[in-house]
Amino acid sequence: MGVRIKEFPNAFLELTSQGKKELLRTMIRIRSFETRVEELFLAKRIPGFVHLYIGEEAIAAGIMANLRKNDWITSTHRGHGHALAKGAQMTRMMAELYGKRSGYCKGKGGSMHIADFSVGMLGANGVVGGGFTIAVGAGMTAWMKKTDQVAICFFGDGASNRGTFHEALNMAAIWKLPVLFINENNLYASTTPASYGVAVSRISDRAAGYGIDGYTVDGNNVVEVYNVSHTLIDRLRSGKGPILLECRTYRVKGHYVGDPEKYRTREEVKNQAEENDPIKRYTSYLLEHSFIQPEEIDLLWKEAKEEVEAAVRYAEEDPYPEPDEAIQDLFSSDQEVLV
């Protein structure tokens, strides 16, 4: 599926066995978190809306394995996986989903607004396509401060139709900013198939409009995502300008928990979940090459489950914010001269 994938060295093989295992751990942690969040939502423990990342974990895991803590990402409404992979704490994420006080946003954000600035996670976004220009601004900071930090902007196939996409890619391109635009093409924008709503069959082709490189990879193959982004992120760090990377994937769950999913067949979903699951695929690959032992895999699932349960307990026990905390945090009071 990839475009010119062969030009990328197989950096994955250079990873230590620990490194290879970490990719799997990240995917399993996301899957375990999301699966539990779905249950908690259906059990009405979590209010609001949740958009699950199940089936798309290889993208967050593969990309983030190439990032440093002080690199930045902008995320989407489907952002739990990005946050976890970038290093956000599961406990504080879960508390935020519950609307509790020690959540990342002290209960002011919820699922669609999780951010952790201490690890460079500049926020999920309730506005589709809202992250493009913010990532450009982060890229400007690296450019103006002459650091080799990079900014990664995650966005969907639906978001690629926003005007913000155009302005952001053009601006990043003229200034050669270190921004990697990662399109998570999960084939649907809510009920609208990409084949209907996106005028090109490859979103990476849109890179040509900005004179930058565009690539398409199999987003459910974590090795491919890791390898391609490894090279691309190195390129960003050397100041060669922005790149568009389309990761083809599939949204296994509904657009949101509770989506009646009338726009696709059960069969299509079942096939994808069985044949194209990124965790199954990576697990078989690791076992095939004896990069991991079956017991180690079991342990990863067990540890993830324990971590998730600890996060649930944490969130359950955490108090709600006091009602009048609702009027805090609007403004910084540092050096402020407001009356």
Added chain:
Amino acid sequence: MSIISFSEATLQAMIEEMERDSTVFVMGEDIARQGGIFGQFKGLPDRFPGRVLDTPISETAIIGSALGAALTGLRPVADMHFADFISVAYDELVNQIAKNRYMFGGQADIPLVVRAPDGIVPGAAAQHSQSVEGWLMNIPGLILVSPSSPATAKGLLKSAIRSNNPVIFFEHKLLYPQKGEVPDKEYLTPLGKAEVRRAGKDVTIATYSIMVQKALEAAQTLSREGIEVEIIDLLTIKPFDLETIVTSVRKTHRCIVAHEGVVHGGAGAEIAAQIQQEAFFHLDAPILRVGTKNVPIPFSPPLLEYVAPKVADIEKAVKQVLYREEN
């Protein structure tokens, strides 16, 4: 004191703040090569190479990237070319900049300034003449300021740049060439603080931007008729200095609010509502508002004359609250 133009005053503010803090930079359309369409950035790019950036015509990306830069350690000043074009970046201002700090639980400060040249210039018509603070009054999380003179322009812009909160700096296009006294020593004009421009015992006029001058003109005529108005220059439109206004109203018992933006749903509506809430029993007349009629700004001179708020409108409103003239 030196006598300089409003435009030069904003330039001095930029220079001083860019010298003081290397993370301050400015971006916008036609600001580096041209020095800004009103000359307000002249010479700045030579002084600060790499920190005065011409952008493509991409208002959305200008404002959105200013946010990204502010969240990651810079202090951007983004020029909107014309305040009217805020609409193009409305989502970035309203759903991102105004909300990021709050919805992330106070994790991030957003030290950015949006410079927005606004106001009526005869002939500029519907899309280049608006005062759009009303569009933003209803959005928690933004600070709106608007200077009325070179001295306040310099002091407010410096405060805006130093603020860790997003500040929208509305600068009236007709004020750019106007000259006035500016202190030679460094100073800041505080955000959120009004200044009394003229003392008077009969009617309070709460106003800002170019309407301060119109109010001062009206005051002279009115004074000849024995009416002494007190003029309060708000400087910060949101959050405005209610205390200073109410202190004045307790003395005068009458108040009008004057601004160039459309009256209907404009900033004056909120200001008047808060004054009456705070000082109802001190008021001897309803608070009246003066501003643009409820239509877009027209092109032809007689049409504009009819629609735009004038000195005479202020005089009339003052007399109305004194019951010296019929509605």
